[in-house]
Amino acid sequence: MAVSKTIAVLAGDGVGPEIMPVAVEVLKAVGKHGGHALTFLPAPVGGQAIDDMGWPLPDETLRIARTSDAVLLGAVGGPQWENLAYERRPERALLGLREQLGLFANLRPARLYAELADASTLKREVIEGIDVLVVRELTGGIYFGKPRGVEATPTGHRGVNTEVYTTEEITRIATVAFEAARKRQGRVTSVDKANVLESSELWRRVVTEVHHTYRDVELRHMYVDNCAMQLIRNPRQFDVILTTNLFGDILSDAAAMLTGSIGMLPSASVGATTGMYEPIHGSAPDIAGQDCANPIGMIASGAMLLRYAFGLENEAALVEGAIQHVLATGSRTRDIADSGATVIGTREMGARILERIDGLQVNA
Ligand code: IPM
Ligand code: MG
Numbered sequence: 001m002a003v004s005k006t007i008a009v010l011a012g013d014g015v016g017p018e019i020m021p022v023a024v025e026v027l028k029a030v031g032k033h034g035g036h037a038l039t040f041l042p043a044p045v046g047g048q049a050i051d052d053m054g055w056p057l058p059d060e061t062l063r064i065a066r067t068s069d070a071v072l073l074g075a076v077g078g079p080q081w082e083n084l085a086y087e088r089r090p091e092r093a094l095l096g097l098r099e100q101l102g103l104f105a106n107l108r109p110a111r112l113y114a115e116l117a118d119a120s121t122l123k124r125e126v127i128e129g130i131d132v133l134v135v136r137e138l139t140g141g142i143y144f145g146k147p148r149g150v151e152a153t154p155t156g157h158r159g160v161n162t163e164v165y166t167t168e169e170i171t172r173i174a175t176v177a178f179e180a181a182r183k184r185q186g187r188v189t190s191v192d193k194a195n196v197l198e199s200s201e202l203w204r205r206v207v208t209e210v211h212h213t214y215r216d217v218e219l220r221h222m223y224v225d226n227c228a229m230q231l232i233r234n235p236r237q238f239d240v241i242l243t244t245n246l247f248g249d250i251l252s253d254a255a256a257m258l259t260g261s262i263g264m265l266p267s268a269s270v271g272a273t274t275g276m277y278e279p280i281h282g283s284a285p286d287i288a289g290q291d292c293a294n295p296i297g298m299i300a301s302g303a304m305l306l307r308y309a310f311g312l313e314n315e316a317a318l319v320e321g322a323i324q325h326v327l328a329t330g331s332r333t334r335d336i337a338d339s340g341a342t343v344i345g346t347r348e349m350g351a352r353i354l355e356r357i358d359g360l361q362v363n364a
Helices: 016-034 047-051 060-067 091-100 114-119 166-184 198-211 224-233 245-258 298-310 313-328 348-362
Strands: 004-012 039-041 069-075 106-111 129-138 149-153 156-160 186-192 220-222 240-243 266-270 275-279
Touching: 004 016, 004 047, 004 060, 016 069, 016 266, 016 298, 016 313, 016 348, 047 224, 060 149, 069 091, 069 298, 106 166, 106 245, 114 313, 129 245, 149 186, 149 313, 166 186, 166 198, 166 240, 186 198, 186 224, 186 245, 198 220, 220 224, 224 240, 224 245, 266 298, 275 298, 298 348, 313 348
Parallel strands: 004 039, 004 069, 069 275, 129 240, 186 220, 186 240
Antiparallel strands: 106 129, 106 266, 149 156, 266 275
16 A cells, blocks of 8 residues: 655764665655655754754754654764764764654664675674674663763762663563564573673563563573673574663674674664664764765665555565665675675665666566
């Protein structure tokens, strides 16, 4: 059935404005062929918004995000804004959106495209077949806990952040992880630091309680340091990794790199209402403006948007299939190229994916 939807398009900083147009083109193509009416609403965010309007998350941007059916976000941040006061930094926009939209669950799938097994820094036999979903709690923990701040002391300063989790917060994210596992291999690894942190002890207890209603799913608990090691030692042991905001931030970068490049991975942040879809990589200011960023994480985020926000499974699969196809036929941006391979840029990679989508739809 054809849908009519609005998408807030927040390109942001660094490579964001390069990869975003490519993803939007892909969504437009898929939408057009499916007869869907997709309306794209661009809005400033992050450093771009600071420069234009003095604030990383302008009210109008938040309003557009809230009232859209989904938010597509590129990346925020860059060295030119690093010395601003904490409340005015680009990253605050991202955290503000997560908080204001109530996006408590962040889904970060790390799957190895077989063609890229040799692009990873790990051995092929270690990474072949990996398919991990990191379910990261996104609106709690040390990212948002109070007290926080830096205060003067007689001898210098004291910096404070607080890791806090409530039963409700743990229950709802654990439920997301168990539900996801049911649709996958049925295994959840809950990651914490219960040997040291009380908040983790509660985490472990509540996850175990939620598990009582998911007996068909296998649950095990793992300390975060061990998990970091196991991800590199034997990543195939993982199906769903359920973890806190901070641990999820760290482990998802590690999981991403197993797949060859952090530039490949999409994510979905979901909660009660509008969801947000973004690649897990950052703004990569060092390579911005050179047409060399990998747009696949951004495009794949568009596919997740189609699937989760609009229920357009076929369209999502079409986009993912096109990504798979261009990789199988040897298209490589710099980050995923073996030595000697021909390297293409951001726009060319996008054009090839688009060409595949158009070709398939004409033949369909
Ligand atoms: C991520 C990023 C963000 C985070 C930053 C940019 C605030 O690293 O989405 O993983 O820490 O959550
Ligand atoms: Mg991160």
